[in-house]
Amino acid sequence: MTEPLHRALGLTDDEYDRIVETLGREPNRNELAMYGVMWSEHCSYKSSKVYLRTLPTEGSRVLVGPGQDAGVVDVGDGLAVAFKMESHSHPSAIEPYQGAATGIGGIVRDIISMGARPIALMDPLYFGPLTQERNRWLLEGVVAGIGGYGNCIGVPTVGGEVRFAEPHSLNPTINVMCVGIAPADRLVTSSRRVHENSIMVLFGASTGRDGIGGVSVLASRTLEEGSEESRPSVQIGDPFAGKLLIEASLELAERDLLEGLQDLGGAGFTCATSESAARARMGAELNLDVVPLREPNLEVFEILTSESQERMLAIVEPSKVDEVLAVCAKWGLATAVLGRMVAGDGLRITMGGQVVAEVPARSLADEGPVYERAVAEPEGLAALHEDDPTFATVTADPREAFLAVLGSPNVASMRSVWEQYDYLVQGGTVLGPGGDAALVRIEGTMKTIALSTDAKGRFGSLDPYLGAAHAVAEAARNVAMTGATPLAITNCLNFGNPERPEVMWQFAESIRGMGDACRALDTPVTGGNVSFYNESGHSAIWPTPTIGMLGLLEDHRLAVRTAFPPARSVYLLGETSPELGGSEFAETVLGKVSGRPPALDLDRERALHRLVAEAAREDLLSSAHDCGDGGLAVALAESAIAGGTGFAFSLPGDVPWYVTLFSESASRAVVSITPENAAAFEALAAEHGVPCTRIGETGGPRMVFDTLFEVGVAEATAVHEGTIPKLLAG
């Protein structure tokens, strides 16, 4: 017996009944294909919506919150920053180069859809261990794809992170964030008035058979054996066309020729037209005969759902259509006048004189199913919590443990990855990859935006609430370390199959943690993306809510860097507790991913950020670096490596060395200060209620850990820089 068409398209029987009810008739196969993609998990957020609603989304600086192509934040002086994060994990698992490349293309189009010029990209990536050949192939392909597209469109890739864990072997997690800038009054948002009879103009690449059903076949199902057969659902990128699309779109926005602008990404034509109509509270009449096709004889449903890249849809007042077509022609882009906006709610699509689909636009875009799926705490968590590495017997040699942690793939330098990205183009990169956060100056101003992307998968695997809250805190802390003030987040929520109650519990807990942290740190959620079904068999990825934090530094000359200069006093800010649960030390040295993640006091966290921001404004800091993976030892070593100078560090006597060095207690940082500024800084720390301990001084060619051990800066650098190239060489 053959499977009914709606099931092959990813719709359940209940969902099919609902479509029949909406239309008052059976849908034809084109309409069914449209519902199939729009009601997919990827497009409809049907499993996540009830939770996403609980997130804090408002703030005095938020100009555009969730629900549009990107969130937008006011950075003052009439300037707006648009930013958004997305995943392209499933396509990348199947075809890493094109999967990653088209991920860049898609997120960049989201930013230009707001009328903003893309000025930065960040790529947080999570793979399985590089000891496996397939994971090396995935990493090499993904990185080459990011470079291949990003470098070619002239948007600098200024940071990101790369982490490794076995649960990401079958399902790598490929996220990308794009950030853009626009004068606030020139933003192309859905608050623009769209008029009846306004014209829909399609511009950019022609439509082909690539990426059919990308959102439903790939993004909304788990990847199983033989998933290579899904390769035709992976889109193919053309960065040159992408670059022309950026310039043409921005020229249209700058010349104020647009009522609306939308990219054709997931669910292609169907999504762009139905969302444009639904947002305008209107219907639309469209003629597919004019769509430029890559090959003859595309079926109607293929045109409607193709995810061919580098296409945009503009909504244009009739008197401005000629000018719009001329701008596109200047940039060598094909155009097609598709149709017009009409009163009502109907999306009526014709081809060859026949109506091929006629459905209510809002039923596709806004009125998809919403599920409150079952949740259940996974079994075995309690046992993991019991096995707390903080109380394990540690027999390791301290020096060997230090070098093992410093050289572990999750701590090691990713230079060999980020040197494949152009992080300089556009000339605004004040701090590129490798620091706590990237800093990008806004052209023609002193204002500098600070960017960090963070996930805490290991913590999340043990406690998804704390994992998500720590991810927000760490992202904000990274931004704060540069002297910037954290403003708002976007996110990409990467999880397994939401139909499994354990996964849904992880999701619910993560959202709760993210919401609490964002409220406490006053960094509202401006949007994001949910990526479910990242599992194969019953092996899901770690719950990985990736946070993309945006911060602002009013003057780039105040930027604080990671590197130690010589002859400075070193201070530890914050308090260290015996918290080795979920730590890098526990995994690398003890072979354990267990225990509970460190506690997180969000008031302390915020006090630390404020202290560093104020100290930066008063120019008291010679360097600042947060304590994250690998704890205090790694923070000290990274500052020393970046500065090419050693330090002498005195350990407190009454605490085991591995707690002092490797505990991952939250809300801590290492700063260095000139002797002249020490008193002023100590007073400032006291004022902010941040514990501040002088732990040593910088200088010399060696890192001296009290009487415990010493490591030359050169040796530590070789270990830190050498790990990834060595692993990639196989």
Add this chain to the structure above:
Amino acid sequence: MSGPRVGVVTFPGSLDDRDALRAIGSMGGQGVALWHAERDLRDVDAIILPGGFSYGDYLRCGAIARFAPIMEEIVRFADAGGPVVGICNGFQILCEAGLLPGALIRNRSLRFICRVVDVRVETSLSPLTDGLVAGEVLQIPVKHGEGQFVAGAEDLARVEGDGLVVFRYCAPDGTVDDAHNVNGAANAIAGVRNDSGNVVGLMPHPEHAVDPDVGPTGGQPLLASLLSRALARV
């Protein structure tokens, strides 16, 4: 605005055109945007072909851009002794157009490389190195996937023999060795000039090395040299 007029050509796919215009402006010149499809050089005193991926570099780097209408005018401008600089993709275009010897192929590592490198000035006889001393070392970033300079044995001998090498990749102390040859270029060549000394191409990006707030400043003396050459023509 005053100062010499330096044209920066935008091809479809040019990326560092805005950066070059900004750098020229910050050094006291007037950046003048030139469009590939036009033939008007807008009365400029010098021309920069900027970095990027003209036409996507889909055929061969620079192979299509050399046929752009404006290139005919640029060839004429160069033949008349006008200073012309090709940076990265612009270098590739000048090689494709036959204005400079040699060719640029994929990096030895087969990977794109973005890195601040040291380059040694080899001659003061170029529009970028007027007034500089051979042996001087400058810090300038490179960012390219296809920057390995190659030439046939005869051509390479001529390039070396006639003193057409303008820049070489080197160690911070100026030593040229394999470890610092970032892309595996023949004889570590980073930039060359033409016989008459008015056309120069280089892989490093001087326009990304003028602002101390965002990186090294090794590009400053090079662009200052270009501006003085341009000024001499005003």
